[in-house]
Amino acid sequence: MSRSRDAVHEILRRSESFRSAQDIFTEMRSDGAKIGLTTVYRALQALNDDGRVDVLRTDEGEAVYRACASDLHHHHLVCRRCGRTEEVAGPDVERWAEAIAAEHGFADITHTVEVFGTCASCTGR
Amino acid sequence: MSRSRDAVHEILRRSESFRSAQDIFTEMRSDGAKIGLTTVYRALQALNDDGRVDVLRTDEGEAVYRACASDLHHHHLVCRRCGRTEEVAGPDVERWAEAIAAEHGFADITHTVEVFGTCASCTGR
DNA sequence: ACAGTTTTGACAACCGTTTTCATTTTCCTT
């Protein structure tokens, strides 16, 4: 498992946002790559197992993947129509999470925050 | 939409944890209720629309529901050790989400916020 | 080149969820 796995990883690294498996598959195909959807799924699984990509679920239950930027901590604003994703910083949210956790006696906390909406170019269409 | 909707809500209120639609359906059937799976799904949707239950996705993409203790919008603080869940209100987060979305031209937004940690009684054990 | 293992991909199977649609129930008006 290497050829296509690297290809998928590459696509993801070039992307700035979360991408779905089908989405990646479509892009690779129209780029002329001869790869199967199954292989894309397998590559994503493997990459996730290796901790090289992370995955989250949209409101609709679709899995979307992203190469780990691992930079700063930030959250995502995802268009539920076209999948476009903006990275947004949320210092307020971080503080809120810390405070609320402390208040309830919870320690060692982590949090997930994802905002879904319809982006400007998809609105009204 | 009332008979079965109340029944589903009742099941949820008696539950202490998140339940899947299929799970609820199975319980109701073995309790002798003559209800269809479709109706369970519709009841859950309606209850969710009314803000009486909240829904989240498991890692596997399955939707799980839970009766809201409070009728207001809120988030969860989940103990990663024992699974204990506290409902927490997050007006700050709501405002933050709205603001950030508007700033990027996103409309019609929803958000998921889940905070994981180790609760007081699990700490130090 | 050769045998053995791994990877691949078309296709079918899966599973949770939604849609369809005909039937039943509920509710309102006489």
Place this chain on the structure above:
DNA sequence: AAGGAAAATGAAAACGGTTGTCAAAACTGT
């Protein structure tokens, strides 16, 4: 009560994303 429109129901089919199957193709070391 009776009649009729509107809402609710449920069995079965459709759907969409994901995973399994399995034979063919691509690597591996000898």
